[in-house]
């Protein structure tokens with residue numbers, strides 16, 4: 122089965138370089154004390170929650186440590202000084218590490234899973250980056266609002282029926298519809314279904330399988346995961362079919378996406394070379410963007426809603442800001458979203474505690490010494506454990522576990538060393554969809570805060586599910602409608618959909634920012 126050759130024939134993904142080869146002084150790096158022969162550091166490990174296991178080890182072993190499972194040794198790094206050094210792009214680059222490499226069968230040389238040397242990375246990056254420029258984002262705003270209104274209609278129905286709402290499920294509906302609609306002009310009809318869309322089920326299946334591949338001995342994987350591999354093949358076939366249908370429909374219609382991501386993928390030539398993406402690469406990019414474009418944002422929104430429900434004073438402050446900034450505007454404009462500074466801080470603080478893509482891997486471009494202390498050979502790699510970087514006491518204080526959005530006031534951000542907040546990764550391979558995710562999530566949190574009081578089930582204890590990404594498992598909230606403001610004609614409590622045309626509406630009041638051809642439109646100064 123072509124889908125698994127990279128991982129199953131050798132037990133290791135292509136490009137894998139063992140820690141023993143890469144780190145000459147590996148022995149100096151702390152490891153758990155009770156290592157079993159052949160099996161490694163598996164005592165007490167929860168194979169469904171490898172990230173949270175690693176967080177536990179990090180607390181015991183310090184800012185750099187290693188774990189071994191079934192013959193594979195991993196080096197983890199989370200100390201601020203070490204991570205800042207790994208962010209040096211002249212000496213380090215993205216490593217397509219185990220978890221990401223396991224997604225290669227489905228996402229191939231798509232933007233997220235491409236090896237640095239693959240020419241399709243630069244090609245796709247240059248062709249697609251303008252799809253995340255400010256102008257493009259402004260064009261998506263109306264569609265994002267429309268999808269958010271489908272969510273509030275859905276929640277209103279639950280509220281009327283006296284039911285609680287399924288936060289991760291509904292956030293996934295929302296973010297899938299948003300990326301599908303803005304990027305590909307497609308409607309999955311998620312809010313009209315009782316169960317997750319089969320695309321989501323297939324996606325969760327492939328992500329879970331990619332994670333599981335790391336938790337079984339490589340050579341035994343074909344045997345131990347035979348049934349799971351069969352299901353995975355069916356899931357991948359479903360993803361491919363969905364995407365092929367979507368692309369075929371667009372080709373038949375002869376474009377018509379008004380320059381959305383799919384139009385760019387199909388028709389845009391590289392500005393310098395004139396090259397276009399191949400049909401096979403388009404398939405990989407569409408899958409990449411549909412998956413990367415919703416799963417992590419859904420988790421980020423879900424964690425933020427969890428913390429808002431848990432901290433009524435924070436929610437009240439955020440709501441007061443929304444009322445003040447948006448006033449009675451039924452449909453906030455593009456530029457009114459970035460003005461929700463406190464709501465954005467709530468989001469940042471949620472991403473600090475639970476960065477929903479919780480690790481990224483870095484490899485040495487040449488022989489070097491990490492932070493002047495740990496020699497690494499060219500190709501040696503380490504996993505940055507973002508949730509622990511974001512809890513590093515020297516940076517975030519002894520109360521780093523406490524949820525406090527004021528850690529992101531401009532003064533507090535300025536006072537922190539660089540490279541200490543990395544939910545979107547780092548360098549040239551950092552998240553291309555960062556602004557998209559932040560705009561969408563801030564807008565949706567604003568709309569929900571304005572419309573509802575949210576309360577948590579007092580019995581709920583945060584349980585974080587892992588499938589390469591993170592999600593607050595089983596989170597349900599009780600809603601109460603905020604009293605309507607009669608004098609405003611209930612304008613904000615019931616968005617006047619018809620009043621504000623829908624898709625691709627630009628806000629004339631917002632002047633377009635001049636774009637420098639030499640500057641990548643998705644890389645901000647904060648990266």
Ligand code: HEM
Nearest residue numbers: 232233413414417418421478481545546550552553554558
């Ligand atoms: C809160 C939401 C999001 C988070 C936390 C997040 C996080 C990340 C991280 C950590 C990386 C770097 C991975 C690595 O170094 O291996 C990444 C890359 C990427 N993300 Fe996101 N992401 C989010 C939303 C999005 C959205 C909305 C899109 C698309 C619309 C997207 C598309 C991508 C792509 C294509 C890459 C690969 C970029 C490259 O290598 O050139 N992400 N993301």
